[in-house]
Amino acid sequence: MIFNSVEFIIFFPIVVFVYYILPHKARYMWLLAASYYFYMNWNPLYVLLLFSCTFVTYVSGLILDKLKDTKGSEKNCELKRKLCLVGCLFVCLGILGFFKYRDFAVININRVLGILHLGQLTWEHSIVLPVGISFYTLQALGYLIDVYRGDIYAEKNFFRYALFISFFPQLVAGPIERSKNLLVQLYTPKKFDYENFRRGFVLMLWGFFLKVVIADRAAIIVNTVYGNPDEYKGFLVVAATFFFAIQIYCDFYGYSVIARGAARFLGIELMDNFNAPYFSQSVKEFWRRWHISLSGWFRDYLYIPLGGNRKGALRKQENLLAVFAVSGLWHGASVAFIVWGLLNGIYQIFEDCFKRIKEMVKKLFGDAGESANCFSRRVLRRVVTFGLVCFAWIFFRAGQMSDALDIIGKMLQFDWIAMFDGSIYGLGVSREYFKVLVVAILALGYVDYHKYKGTDMAKVLLSQEWWFRLLAEAGLIFVIMLFGCYGTEYDTSEFIYFQF
């Protein structure tokens, strides 16, 4: 079941209605049942994996807690705790690795074996990647590490913990919630609150707008070009890459906003996963604003344990590259994803070096008098950052290195005429719909710019006069109904991040 499906539009109100008529003690059980039902819509069998991950981390959490309180040799206890944590990590990451990286591993091992003339491994089974496995595995492991560190106590109630792992709005594509935020909220009694409904409704509408009006329309252009790279070159490939940057943002941000809106209806506040990332003035800033829950996870559970920036400049750069390589691999089992991750890491290393050189120059020659934060400088920084991010997206979208290099090659065959002769309308989106897409992107830019400046536009809308809200909300519904990609003429497309 995906958010942009009629099944969800029927499922969700039923869940909310029953949730509020049930006594508080039964509510989390109802949400758990709804979440498992939601997940089982993809593949009922894969719910066993979700359950296994939940069960293993739940039991491990209890053991870790118990060992902490056990009287005896502290060293012995610590060793046992470490073993327990490593064992659990091994099981959870093993499951993830088997389902996600099996083919990738076999191909690369065979490549090495081929070079060494040592025969080949055979693996002919085709296994579909369980939806959301990368997300709930990280969420569960985050919880476990928190328990290990003693930041939180292990959850005693299995069903509540199971709900924390499987809470349906964020189950399949995040945000990857921390136990300190979500698990705590599952304890608090939730009263029906009209304000939550208002806000949840606006958030969901905005999410649907991003997904079906922008992301899925941009996807038509992207799929046309990236699906047939031999037929396009120059400007059209650049345009397709630009639209992919928009598509992936609106797709993933749209999902996250719908998830937040849906959770809000249930009185639960999920973290904001994006904060106007395309207005960033550096790649480092971009990663503070893009997929915040994942960046935060990697920072807290990988970058800092590796030493972070506490062990010298060189080690810091190494850690950065390691984290981004892992992040790339987390996104997809392919060299292109690793390259995508590494590119983002390298950008940041260069930014860091550039910053140091600038500081040195400043020290040596003094400030030349120009303002480092003038409008033109900010615009330039944003354009450069966006360009670098877009370039990295090529590897992400292509999925394979050879395809990515092919696309880059095509991009370099620049033809200026294509910018003006209307060829862009031949990429599957008519002139009229293209205009709609551009207007929608401008609207997104407007909202994001205010978000970047710290203004919550949903809040602004909700504080308006009733007639304005009424027209704005009803208007947005009709915009989605009229301009959205759904129904007979379009394939209802899943969210991109479901594949991760």
Place this chain on the structure above:
Amino acid sequence: MIRVSSFIFSFRRFYSKYGKNVKRIVFLLLFAFVFRAGVTFFNYIYAGYDEWGRILWHNYYNEEENIDYLYLGSSHVYCDINPFKLDKLNGENNFNLSSGSQKFNGSYHLLKEADKRHDIKHVYLEMYYVQSTGSGGIYYDSGNVGANQNTINFMKISGNKLHYMLTMSEPSLYGETLFPFIKYRSQLFNYIYIKDTIDKKETDDYKNYIYSTKNDGDILYYADKGFYYRTRQLAQKELRWTDEYRMEKNPMTDDAEKYLKKIIKYCQNNGIGITLFSSPIYELQVLSTENYDNYVSQLRQIAEEYGIDYYDFNLCRENYLPIQKTENFMDIGHLNVNGADIYTDMFWKVMSGTPEENEKYFYPTYAEKLLSSKPQIYGIYQVDFDGTDVGIDATAYKVAANRPQDMEYRILLTVEDEDTRMYQDFSSNPYFSVPSSEHGICTIVARVKGQEEKVQTLEINY
């Protein structure tokens, strides 16, 4: 004065206590109103409604008399059965609640709809094979949604309608079912279309539920009681059928069988009589299925299982129903008003008789009908390409003959501005193929083997 101030006081107290909630409820009601107004507006400018469905349902809801005999099914009901004539023949009120490509799931919900408002005595359910076999028999395919929507758009809101909406398609198409304008989004920026749609809806005929056209002697009129009055006659050049469906054994799909049985059970449980029938279609189409008896025998089996009657008028003897002439058809599948006149008489003769009495009107099987008629050809029908001589991009045809084993054909092909070429001289091979992009006239000269002097010639567009 005291009363007024006490009222104001009570109101203030009420407002301070419940004012917020009242405001919220009013907001929600206004929201619903604005949303509804928006949907109505967009339906008005975009939805190019199916006129037949609109007028049919208008007539149905304005039917003051009780409907005694209800006729359900596809366009073969509304074109072929004249309810006005039936009124005179049986003295009851007859109504065709039929719609283009109506399938049994539609018939089921329409029957329930009619049963709510009328005391129905008997249901006559038409069994056109295209709606229950092959791809037409897969009811939840997006391709079949349009036909259902043409009906559903005009039904009054009810639980039955909602049930129909939710079961007629996969959930991804619910949006189009609930809000008709969504279906027309391809015309979103087509201002000519929008203008034409609005202009059409502003005409008096539209507002008064009248639809009639007159073109070169072809009169078309949407009459009351679900009758489609049309004078057009099938031309010889149109004797080409392009559906490539062939009957296997038990060809009815599971979807169709499930709903057919639901209809029968519904009628039987509610004391409504039910009879199944197939209207006559032009012989070319029946022959194109290549084994029509498979369908007939499956239907007979179902009818027997439930103890009801099934009559297939394609098996009717020529002397009782002399219908197989182009002047009785408007196209290959449907009778025109002349054909409907002839057929309705015979239809009621059969329906008012007992199975034993009716036995004499029908051949036991379609194969027997073919064998007992004199050899002749009816047109051409498209077949799967079998790798003949014009390359991959070709369209293959077969000559439709009732007794192919006794016949031979000369096939000539004429493309405009080109000389006629002979595909084959008299040969028993009934197949020929042409390049898919080629269009012209094919002349089929058929004769019975050994009777060289007597030939039948058809000139058909391809």
